[in-house]
Amino acid sequence: MRRIAFINEKGGSCKTTLAVNVAAYMADHGSRVLLVDLDPQGQAGKSLGFFVRDMSPTVHDVLVDPTVEARAAIRPSHVERLDVIVSNKRLADFPVEVASHPDRERKLAGKLQAVTGYDFIIYDSPPSMGLIVTNVMLATEEIVVPVNLTFFALDGCAEIVESVEDIRARFGKQDLEIILVVPTLYRSTKMADEIVSKLKIHFPTKTARTVIGYNVKIDEAQSHGKTIWEYSSWSRGAYMLESLAKEILALEV
Numbered sequence: 001m002r003r004i005a006f007i008n009e010k011g012g013s014c015k016t017t018l019a020v021n022v023a024a025y026m027a028d029h030g031s032r033v034l035l036v037d038l039d040p041q042g043q044a045g046k047s048l049g050f051f052v053r054d055m056s057p058t059v060h061d062v063l064v065d066p067t068v069e070a071r072a073a074i075r076p077s078h079v080e081r082l083d084v085i086v087s088n089k090r091l092a093d094f095p096v097e098v099a100s101h102p103d104r105e106r107k108l109a110g111k112l113q114a115v116t117g118y119d120f121i122i123y124d125s126p127p128s129m130g131l132i133v134t135n136v137m138l139a140t141e142e143i144v145v146p147v148n149l150t151f152f153a154l155d156g157c158a159e160i161v162e163s164v165e166d167i168r169a170r171f172g173k174q175d176l177e178i179i180l181v182v183p184t185l186y187r188s189t190k191m192a193d194e195i196v197s198k199l200k201i202h203f204p205t206k207t208a209r210t211v212i213g214y215n216v217k218i219d220e221a222q223s224h225g226k227t228i229w230e231y232s233s234w235s236r237g238a239y240m241l242e243s244l245a246k247e248i249l250a251l252e253v
């Protein structure tokens with residue numbers, strides 16, 4: 001089983017879009033996939049058409065309630081072979097609720113240990129670095145960093161590299177690795193090209209060949225609770241997301 005987390009503390013860098021569509025691509029091509037939303041915004045579930053606001057149990061219950069097993073929060077999505085653990089804004093209380101627990105960083109890893117039968121577990125994460133992302137990092141081996149090509153993009157990357165090093169050192173999790181840095185929301189401007197060049201200098205072996213350009217079909221698909229392949233399978237958006245999913249599949253570790 002491969003575990004892959006989409007992480008960037010920058011908001012709007014396409015974490016959710018890539019996590020949901022890559023998960024759906026893997027499922028469409030025969031893999032059994034569990035998508036786990038770790039963002040209080042709950043947008044991974046929303047992208048698949050769930051009304052997450054009043055749902056229960058969610059990932060929050062799994063993390064804070066010792067009597068709720070991860071299995072109990074797993075739901076099938078409308079995409080065959082793609083299951084989901086949804087999130088909603090109650091997850092925002094998690095860091096405070098477990099502040100005094102000695103195992104607070106390992107809650108997610110602990111609960112997901114009992115989950116078997118999947119080829120992939122894919123995590124969506126919130127736009128911040130903190131206890132939730134630490135939990136994600138301790139429950140995954142692979143990290144994909146989507147990077148929205150704006151001036152401060154490289155700051156976000158530096159932050160993640162530092163966090164990965166910190167988790168490796170503090171928890172001895174040597175198998176934690178950034179596998180891919182993915183330029184997103186690319187538009188053909190001098191600025192965007194310069195930032196892509198800088199990414200390639202900082203991550204010479206890890207910058208994705210696939211650059212995710214702006215395509216409105218991607219946004220529209222999410223607003224309809226559909227994957228890009230359900231909504232517009234011949235769009236440029238579908239082509240770019242397929243190319244990325246294939247690149248991740250080829251990185252089999």
Ligand SMILES: Nc1ncnc2c1ncn2[C@@H]1O[C@H](COP(=O)(O)OP(=O)(O)OP(=O)(O)O)[C@@H](O)[C@H]1O
Nearest residue numbers: 010011012013014015016017127213214215218219
């Ligand atoms: N390639 C694209 N073309 C057009 N719109 C896109 C593209 N990728 C993502 N979007 C849209 O941009 C918005 C932000 O994307 P997304 O929610 O995936 O980012 P995020 O990193 O998960 O944000 P947050 O940090 O708030 O969780 C969404 O409305 C999404 O539909």
Ligand SMILES: [Mg+2]
Nearest residue numbers: 015016039043
């Ligand atoms: Mg998101």
